[in-house]
Amino acid sequence: MLQQKIPRGLTSMEKKKVVSLATLVIQTTCLVLTIRYSRIAHVSGPRYLTSTAVILSEVIKLLTCIVMLVSTGDTSLYTSSAREQVLETLRLAVPAGLYTLQNNLQFVAVSNLDAATFQVTYQLKILTTAMFSVLFLRRQLANQKWASLVLLTAGVALVQLPVTHSCNGDGCVNTTDTMGSASWMTGLSAVIVMCLSSGFAGVYFEKVLKSSKQSLWIRNVQLAVSGIIFGVLCASYSDTEAILQDGFFQGYNVLTWLIVIQQAALGLVVSVVIKYADNILKGFASALSIVLSCLVSYLIFRDLTINFVFLLGAATVTAATFLYSFDPSQRLNGHSKSDMV
DSSP states (O other): OOOOOOOOOHHHHHHHHHHHHHHHHHHHHHHHHHHHHHSOOOOOOOOOHHHHHHHHHHHHHHHHHHHHHHHHHHHHHHSSSSSHHHHHHHHHHHHHHHHHHHHHHHHHHHHOOOOOHHHHHHHHHHHHHHHHHHHHOBOOOOOOHHHHHHHHHHHHHHHHHHGEEEEETTEEEEEGGGHHHHHHHHHHHHHHHHHHHHHHHHHHHHHHHHTSSSSSHHHHHHHHHHHHHHHHHHHHHHHHHHHHHHHHHTTTTTHHHHHHHHHHHHHHHHHHHHSSSSHHHHHHHHHHHHHHHHHHIIIIOOOOOOOOHHHHHHHHHHHHHHHOOHHHHHHHHHSSTTTOO
């Protein structure tokens, strides 16, 4: 008699992975929509400086991690000497500096490319992440995984195609027709550097986290300290005159503080995702958040026309996500190979 196979429930690690990925999708979507609204809303006076918002988000992240260290009674900080702590902080200065570089290049890219072209091109970070994962983490990607990466990139591109024509009360305008070749090249170069730095920084941080005996909160403290330093240097270089003229908190309101808090929370969520999942899954979560952002824009802001191309792209992204997550060996044998992603 054949014994009936009872499906097993999710393990504790699998539950953490699902919750962290779902939280990342929701958090990323809310942050994008909030920032968008803050940019289109009418303000009386100067708008907030993005460089100061980045600094404050790192400060909040630092304070949150310190509170968690104290509340959880984490003692892993005392397992190494002060010299080792300084060296570890310097190691994390590499991804911290690259993340700061990305934040600056994002403004350069968006200033020279329309939003749709920027978002589509920036999804190349998923492929660069896979490339760096193979090179530095010795991770092997099955053909199924590579196919899902290609499908994901194509799906996100299809989703963004309807947005390339911005429509308002005065009609529809193709933003790409008004761009010079020099401006387009500047924006494209900025996005390519962002993709490379994003892939390398994410994989570097993942390797540090998974090879470290210290807790995730301590790693985030070290990352936040470096992030604050780089953020201050960036603000000093780009916004010194504006800060001296109108102050550090110019243009701040409730919405601005909400963006700062969301940005800080997003950084922590990304760290949890890298700890319990991997950096390529983080890229898939980011791609899904783009689809959700488009849906919310259509249902609430009413500034997006959904057509067959959008639906095809959304379906492609969803299929790619399931294709990447599906593991035949786990389904047949109850476990997956440890050397495969």
